[in-house]
Amino acid sequence: MINKLKNHKFILLLLSIINIISLFYLKLIIIKSSNGIYYYPFFKTMNFIEYLSLSGVNLFEFVLLVSVPTSYIFLILSRFSKDDYLIFLVLGVLEILTVLFLILNMITFQLVHRDVTALIGPSIYIALLHGVIGVLYGWSENRKNTTEVETKQAKFEGMEDMKPIGDILREKREAGNLTQQELADKIPVSRQTVHRWEAGKSHPDMEYMIKVAEILDFPVVEFWGNDSEQVNNEIGNVVKKRNRYRQSLYFLLTLILVSFTVTAVAFLGKNVNSPYIDMVNPFLKERTGYALVTQAGQHKAIVVDSDDGDGNIVTLNGYSNKQEFVRVVHKGSYVKTEVRKVPRNKVPSRIIYNLFYASHFSNLNEGLRQMQISYSKRDI
Numbered sequence: 047m048i049n050k051l052k053n054h055k056f057i058l059l060l061l062s063i064i065n066i067i068s069l070f071y072l073k074l075i076i077i078k079s080s081n082g083i084y085y086y087p088f089f090k091t092m093n094f095i096e097y098l099s100l101s102g103v104n105l106f107e108f109v110l111l112v113s114v115p116t117s118y119i120f121l122i123l124s125r126f127s128k129d130d131y132l133i134f135l136v137l138g139v140l141e142i143l144t145v146l147f148l149i150l151n152m153i154t155f156q157l158v159h160r161d162v163t164a165l166i167g168p169s170i171y172i173a174l175l176h177g178v179i180g181v182l183y184g185w186s187e188n189r190k191n192t193t194e195v196e197t198k199q200a201k202f203e204g205m206e207d208m209k210p211i212g213d214i215l216r217e218k219r220e221a222g223n224l225t226q227q228e229l230a231d232k233i234p235v236s237r238q239t240v241h242r243w244e245a246g247k248s249h250p251d252m253e254y255m256i257k258v259a260e261i262l263d264f265p266v267v268e269f270w271g272n273d274s275e276q277v278n279n280e281i282g283n284v285v286k287k288r289n290r291y292r293q294s295l296y297f298l299l300t301l302i303l304v305s306f307t308v309t310a311v312a313f314l315g316k317n318v319n320s321p322y323i324d325m326v327n328p329f330l331k332e333r334t335g336y337a338l339v340t341q342a343g344q345h346k347a348i349v350v351d352s353d354d355g356d357g358n359i360v361t362l363n364g365y366s367n368k369q370e371f372v373r374v375v376h377k378g379s380y381v382k383t384e385v386r387k388v389p390r391n392k393v394p395s396r397i398i399y400n401l402f403y404a405s406h407f408s409n410l411n412e413g414l415r416q417m418q419i420s421y422s423k424r425d426i
Contacts, residue, residue: 054183058134059122062115065176069094069111073167075152085159086419088152090354094169107144111173113302114141118180134184141177145170212246218262219244232261321361324378332382336393337372338401339364348404348414349374353396355418359410371398 076091077084084090087100098108114137121133148170156164219229219240226240233240233254242248250258259266324330335351335358342364350357360374360381371393373385390398400417407413 055122058118058179058183061172061176061179062118062122065115065172066112068169068172069108072169072172074148074169075167076165078163078165079161081161083161084354085155085162088155088164089418091167093167107148109302110144111141114138114180115176132184134180134187136184138177138180138182138184141173142181145174145177149174211249212244214268215240215258216244218258218264222262224262229258229261233257321378321380324380327378330378332375332377333358334373334375336388336397336401337362337374338405339370339372340367340405342367346410347372348401348410348417349376350397350400350404350417353394353400355400355414357400357414357417359414 070093072093074092074094074097075088077088087097090096094108094111098104117137118134149166152164152166156162219226224232226244227237230237230240235254239248243250256266259268333351333356335349335356337347337349337360339347339362344361344363346359347362348357349360358376358379360376360379362372362374362381362384364370365386370386371388371390373388374381375383404410404413404417407416
């Protein structure tokens with residue numbers, strides 16, 4: 047049994063690592079168009095890093111999908127992994143719901159735009175498989191632990207030490223005019239479990255005793271009579287268990303915060319246009335694009351990298367008030383090199399069209415956004 051459990055943990059650990067890598071490097075969606083028409087937001091084949099930069103909702107989805115496998119890795123390798131199988135179940139369900147939401151968006155996109163083919167990328171399949179495995183692992187182990195709690199005979203030194211607990215439970219239940227089934231439904235456990243408790247074959251742990259005492263309205267210490275040492279031991283175990291769950295919760299919140307912060311760097315690099323952030327941003331790739339400079343002196347300008355409107359906002363120097371095309375090697379808004387006075391016939395016609403289209407907006411960020419959104423609409 048121990049070896050089987052270790053094998054399950056190893057498989058989930060390996061899949062969690064693969065899942066994280068796939069979110070950064072494998073494709074989220076694959077777009078194919080026979081007539082060259084594309085639509086926003088899935089206007090090209092993209093991975094999650096490209097997808098998250100389009101909106102805050104996309105960023106939130108990415109943070110969730112990164113946090114779940116990272117949490118699994120921590121739980122598997124740490125001391126919290128011994129009993130907290132319910133966390134695996136909850137996180138797995140959260141991951142599955144997030145993936146299904148993405149798939150639903152893609153299906154809707156495909157139904158609306160029938161002239162393009164939208165294929166679900168491998169990173170989605172891996173994330174879905176990871177969530178399902180996490181749920182199955184958490185559910186099976188949590189069910190096993192629950193069964194053990196219900197059937198485990200936590201025996202005292204003698205049988206006479208167990209009978210008083212069953213007698214007290216039966217007396218309090220009958221005084222409260224509850225049947226075994228009614229009490230079991232309120233706890234909740236099975237009726238057979240309550241029957242075993244009252245028969246003295248087993249007894250509830252501290253958490254169940256507290257629930258029973260609250261339901262039947264009597265002090266929980268009556269279960270032990272004058273055995274204060276047993277009471278202290280049981281309470282101590284409950285406190286330790288609650289502390290462990292509290293520490294797990296603190297970790298998960300910290301993990302989500304860290305994941306959000308790291309991922310926000312990629313999002314900020316696309317939307318804040320800070321060359322200092324983009325210079326060290328590991329999520330941005332070096333691109334070559336073209337900008338249209340129309341003013342003298344230092345000012346911001348839109349640089350377009352591709353026909354479908356990929357681009358950013360950079361800071362350039364204009365040497366005159368005449369229009370001038372500049373070829374820019376950049377990483378986000380960080381300009382690495384620039385080539386001045388590029389002949390118009392050396393600039394792709396589609397990029398020229400995009401540059402002039404974006405220049406109609408007084409706000410550069412709005413111009414860049416509208417250029418990307420309306421790219422495909424101009425082809426219809």
